Amino acid sequence: MFGKVRAWSARRGKVMDALWVAPVAVLCLLPSAPRAFDEPAGLTGYVVLTLLLLAPLMVWWRRPVPAFCGVALVSFGQWAAGVEVVPANLAVLVALWAVAARCSFRWSSAAVLVTELGVFLALVRWDTPTLGMFTTGSILVVTIWLAGLYASTRRRYLEGLEERARRAELERDQRARMAAAAERARIARELHDVVAHHVSVMVVQADGAGYAIGSDAEQARLAVRAVSRTGREALAEMRRLVGVLREDEGAGGPDYTPQPGLAQLEDLVRGAGVPARLRVTGDPGALPEGVQLAVYRIVQEALTNTLRHGGPRVGALVELRCRDSELVVRVTDDGLGAAAPPASGGHGLLGMRERAAMYGGEVTAGPRPGGGFEVLARLPVPRVRAA
Incomplete structure (x- = not known):
């Protein structure tokens, strides 16, 4: 990538050189220009002097200081030999502008002083x-010099803007990666709790089966079938857990309390802080606890965004449609979330997408045509086989 950029910069420098030198050379080498010279020797000398003055400009954009020095030396030789001024002597102004536009203030100051000396001589x-x-x-001379300084200032300003934009883009990508990693770590911790709950249920059921095997075979x-069903659920959650980074939460002991699911959605909607309704279509059936947790967190984050950005008197509707x-x-909500700017540093949508992607689903969010905001999540739901 950087090699292509450098190659393009080199080609651009050659193009800039040619764009300036070609028209100047055409104007200076017109047959009618050298009227002060005797033909044909005068014309030959005129052409040679013009070429010598224009030759350093072939590198004026890429190497402005050597180009200016070359033009200045040829002009000094012309002055020492007593050859009168020709149109090609304007090359010194082109080189002066290049030094002022492309080099430091020290070099541009030296160039303008040399040019002023040339005017006096x-x-x-x-x-x-x-x-x-x-x-x-x-x-x-000073006008050309100031124009070059302005071009230099403008170029440095634009380069600064490009550099800040590049750094902002890198920082944005880094924050997004960090947010994704933190969200994956949080999901891993919660899935760990779900798996731990499944294992604890399996242990209890296995102990119960061991006590009842002699007196109550049925x-x-x-109990054994419950252990088998719970074990399959735990295995499915463990497969999703593998590869997800998990950070230690400290020296505290493990928490075997199950995470919230669909049964807690009604309480979540009632305590959302905004007027909200829950509408369930179809029978959710026996969904894996990991899927239920993902649905719960997606609804929780969506209602939180409604509360933050919806504005006054906002209402929300949570719809849960269960298909095969x-x-x-x-x-959905009817607030101002579509017009309000996103919260600084917020990665709620990214977290919702991470959760849905773990189960092969997707999340889309955006403003509604009639106003308000909508969050739509679709998740494939493998059913848990009943005992």
Whole structure:
């Protein structure tokens, strides 16, 4: 990537050189230009001098200081030999602008002083110098110099903006990765609690089957089937847990309390802090606890965003549609969430997508056509076989 950028920069520098040198060379080499020279020797000398003055400009954009030095040396040789000024001597102004635009202030200051000296020497050699003539020439030189300084300032400003934008993009990506990692760690901790609950249930059921096997064979058989069913659920959750980073929570002991699920959705909606209703279509059946936890957290985050960004008098509707192989969760509100700016540093939508993706689902969110905001989650739901 960076190699392509460097190659493009090199090609751009050559193009910039050619765009300036080509038209200047055409204008300076017109056959009608050298009227002060005797033909044909005068024309030959004119062409040679013009080429010598324009040759350093072939690298004026890529190497402005050597280009300026080359033009200055040729101009000094021209002055020392007593050859009069030609149109190609304007190359010194082009090189001056390049030094001011591309180099440091120290180099540009030295270049403008050398150019001013050249203007004075030219007036002394080929004309009677007056204050007005020198002032006019100096104004032209200083104007070119200031234009180069402005171009340099503008270029540095744009480069600063690009650098800040690049850093902002990197920081945004880094924050998103950190948020995703933190959310995966949180999901892993919660799935750990779900698996621990399944294992504790298996232990209790196995102990009950061991006590009842001699006196109540039917009860022991039901307990063993419950152990088998719970073990399959725990195995499914463990498969999802593998590969998810889990951070230690300290020296506290494990918590075997089950995480909230669909049974707690009604309490969640009632305590959301905004007027909200729950509508359930279809029979959820026996869903894995991990799926129930994901649904609960998605609804919780959606209602939290409604409370934060919905504005006054906002209402929400939580819809749960249960189909044969898909569970659809839709949370809508009629507030100002579509117009309000996102909370600084918030990654709620990212967390919802992470949770849904763990079970092969997806989450979409955005403003509603009639106003308000909508969060829509679709999760495939493998049914837990009944005992």
